[in-house]
Amino acid sequence: MQRYNKIVVTISLLVIWWMCSIYVANDFLVPPPDKTLFALYKNLHNAHFISAILSSIYNLVVAWAISMLLILILVFFSNISNTVRDFIQGMGSIFSPMPSFALMPIMLMVIGINQTTMTAVLVFGMFWMNLSTMIHALDTSKHTWYRHCNNLKLSLMESYVKIYLPAMLVDIISVCKNTWALGWRSLLAIEITFGNLGSGKGLGVTMVMDRTTFNSVDLWASLLVVIIIGSTILLFFDYLVERARKIVA
């Protein structure tokens, strides 16, 4: 039913887009869907466009992997002692509400104009937003299963590896999903605002170039790619969450 709804919404949006393009009757402002889809098809055969997409995805994957690794390390440390945990949660309450984008000027001054700056800003945003969720998930898992582990006299390692972590599988995947979604938005925002900091590649950079050259149809085609990639990855994570729910339930 949910999938059916998504198809209905997609078709409705296409119809609205088409009607707008007919009403505005200006291909520069609102190019019609057929022209945009054709441009998208053409661009997908263009090596430069594909390399821009891959560059964006690569940057995001690197930042995402680093932030997930940091989250796991800090969750581990937060379980070692309450002092460490309080310190981490205190830091989280300060940094989590701060938009990572606000760090960009400082990062540019400290690290310089290169891709490390972008990675650092992305990691910062993804990391603090999801750290407390992961700590809370582990707490819930331990609260539910501790007495059973204790009853079976499982070792600490067995409890974590075989019980606590599998029990929080759904939460882990949800955090991965949220981290990715947040990173995708931040990445595009950084690329569009600052360019891809030296490399000259990236989907956001391509969109800026299309705007500069008044290539409106390609700009809309790039926007479609942003939506398609974002939605596809989220659908994939939703699928994983559902699978995990069936395993854990």
Next chain:
Amino acid sequence: MLKLQNVSPIIAGRVLFQGLDLKLDIGEVVVIMGRSGIGKTSLFRCVSDVAYPFQGRICREKDFFHVYQDQHQLFPWLTIEENFRLAKCLGKARQICGEWGLDHHWKKKPGMLSVGEKQRFTLTRALCRPEPLLLCDEPLSAVDSITALSLAEDFKSKAHACGKSVLWITHSILEARRVGDRIVILHQDRCCEILPPDLSTEEFHAKI
């Protein structure tokens, strides 16, 4: 195995029931009954948790195993076989499960089993564990009464065979009569009674 002398849990400075004197022998199943809120589960906590406030004196074997009320005692992401392997009692469990006709479920996950089957596996795991003392807190409360009675009877014979000493909480008189060698009725305002299981249901009702 387990010796309680004038034991009663204390909550907020209040003694929950008149002190209980009980000696649980090896291979004996003793059922604890009483009205809701009388302190049956609290009595278990006194036995299992040294920090829980109580009056009286408790002498027990160091090792005990809990069977809880909820039906999620088998880890749902592990197969039945993996659950038993984790509990380090796979070999013995195969034998008991074979006797209970459950040996075709080894590769299934708990979510694919009925509540009754899950409880059978939970009780089997308790019987196969090395701990000599079992604390069973309403383990059959989620099972229908007919299945519960049959399970209770099977459990009693297997507990005797395995030499387990069992404290068993229930609200069902029929279940108590099937599973118990002795039945303890807790009272708030008078001494706790220890009764044989062969009294009639009416007599039990009158006592409770």
